[in-house]
Amino acid sequence: MNFEKEMYGRLLLGDKVAVARAISIIENEDRDAKELLDAIYEKVGRAYRVGITGPPGAGKSTLVSKLALKMSEIGKKVGIIAVDPTSPFTGGALLGDRIRMMDLSLREGIFIRSMATRGSLGGLSKTSHQAADILDAAGFDFVLLETVGVGQSELDVVETADTTVVVLTPESGDSVQAMKAGLMEIADFFVLNKADRPGVDQSYNAITAMLEIATGQHNVVKNSNGWIPFIVKTVASENKGIDEVLTGISKHAEYLVSTNKLIAKRRERIKKVVKEAVQDILTKRFWTSEKIKFLEENLNKVVENKISAYKLVEDLTKS
Numbered sequence: 001m002n003f004e005k006e007m008y009g010r011l012l013l014g015d016k017v018a019v020a021r022a023i024s025i026i027e028n029e030d031r032d033a034k035e036l037l038d039a040i041y042e043k044v045g046r047a048y049r050v051g052i053t054g055p056p057g058a059g060k061s062t063l064v065s066k067l068a069l070k071m072s073e074i075g076k077k078v079g080i081i082a083v084d085p086t087s088p089f090t091g092g093a094l095l096g097d098r099i100r101m102m103d104l105s106l107r108e109g110i111f112i113r114s115m116a117t118r119g120s121l122g123g124l125s126k127t128s129h130q131a132a133d134i135l136d137a138a139g140f141d142f143v144l145l146e147t148v149g150v151g152q153s154e155l156d157v158v159e160t161a162d163t164t165v166v167v168l169t170p171e172s173g174d175s176v177q178a179m180k181a182g183l184m185e186i187a188d189f190f191v192l193n194k195a196d197r198p199g200v201d202q203s204y205n206a207i208t209a210m211l212e213i214a215t216g217q218h219n220v221v222k223n224s225n226g227w228i229p230f231i232v233k234t235v236a237s238e239n240k241g242i243d244e245v246l247t248g249i250s251k252h253a254e255y256l257v258s259t260n261k262l263i264a265k266r267r268e269r270i271k272k273v274v275k276e277a278v279q280d281i282l283t284k285r286f287w288t289s290e291k292i293k294f295l296e297e298n299l300n301k302v303v304e305n306k307i308s309a310y311k312l313v314e315d316l317t318k319s
Contacts, residue, residue, distance in 0.1 A: 012043060014077060014139045016111055022138075023113055026130045037130060040137035045266070047079070047136035050249055051161030053147040053186070058167040059193040063236040063245070064146045065104050070242050071142055077109040079135030081128055082146045111135065129160045129273060158186045159272050162265060163252045165245070167191045168207070170199035184210060187229050189248045195233035195241070207231055227255050291316060 010018035022040075026033050052060050052067075061082065068078040105112045115128060132143045147157050158164050166187035171194075192204055211229055232248055234241030256262035294316060301307045 008039065011040070011134070011138055014109075014111075019079075019111055019134060019138050020113070022134045023115075023131045026134065027115060027127050029127075033130075037133065040133065043137035044133045045136065047132070047140050047143050048163070048249075048253055049132055049136075049143045049145060049161045051145045051147065051157035051164040052167060053157045053164065054167035054191075055169075058169050059236050060146050060167050063167055063191060063193060063234065063242075064144050066236050066239050066242045067245055068104060068110055068142075068144060069107070070246055072107060072109050076141040077139060078111070079132075079138070079140040079143045080110070080112040080146065081131050081135070081143065082112065082114045083128060111138075111140065129269070132160065159269055162256065162262060163188045163249050165189060165191055165249070167193050168203065169194045170197050170203040188227070188252045189229050190231045191234050191241075191245055192231055193234050193236050196235045196238075200233065204231060204233065226259060227252070 007018050007021065011022050022036060024030075025036055052064050054060055064080060064082070068080055071078045104110055113131060115131060128145060132145065135143045145157060145161055164186050166189075168190060170192070190207055192200065192207070194200075208231065211231075230248070232241055232244045234245060236242065253262070256265065295312070298307070298312055298315070302309050302312055
């Protein structure tokens with residue numbers, strides 16, 4: 001493994017340079033990535049992972065910044081993975097949360113990494129959970145995963161985080177958006193941010209009403225069996241309500257531990273990782289140069305309606 005022994009030792013001590021280098025190896029799918037992940041895995045499982053999701057413009061980055069600072073002030077090490085849309089030119093993160101959080105990144109015990117979605121539609125990049133493993137092994141107490149904020153496709157965060165926080169605002173019908181996007185089902189609790197703006201009480205009441213319907217009549221909310229999601233009002237830009245958000249995370253963590261659901265949740269996470277890894281391996285094995293050539297040679301037959309796309313698939317899988 002090219003990740004030197006000295007650098008590996010520094011990684012386990014939480015050295016920021018070593019952590020950044022390790023995540024780059026993972027993100028770039030370097031040949032040493034698998035060996036590195038194997039090496040650190042016995043150290044994984046101590047960090048608590050919090051997903052921060054919600055529609056664009058809800059103030060997720062500001063909330064993450066203030067939350068990380070609060071955690072740091074009470075002596076916790078915090079790793080932040082901020083997932084941004086992919087640049088069509090470089091394949092890198094387009095918005096660059098590291099720039100927006102530059103002051104925070106200079107603080108001891110806080111590490112920030114901006115990662116590109118690279119085509120993932122679930123709000124997180126494919127390597128986000130692996131980067132979280134790196135931060136976990138490096139001794140961080142919390143890993144905050146801020147999703148890209150695509151609104152309709154944020155469900156991956158549930159399978160990666162231990163606690164999922166959905167951030168909404170009073171404006172632009174976020175409560176309706178939440179219902180349409182399935183955010184009602186994935187939230188362990190809600191943060192109603194920018195609560196100093198008009199319409200906050202109406203939004204609060206609307207979300208409360210939907211929660212009562214979901215938990216009381218249809219029992220469709222993900223954690224309704226023993227855990228009822230709640231709402232925290234914040235004005236993150238003014239550092240208001242951050243203590244309450246941290247308390248909400250702690251309460252949910254205690255609930256998961258006391259009911260043995262944290263282990264079950266992490267078991268499902270591992271299952272998903274294994275399935276995705278197997279799928280990637282099989283896909284790479286399948287698309288040999290001969291298969292790609294066969295596909296190219298027969299595409300016109302589909303375009304000219306001589307055979308169906310399904311017949312081409314059948315021929316590909318048996319050739």
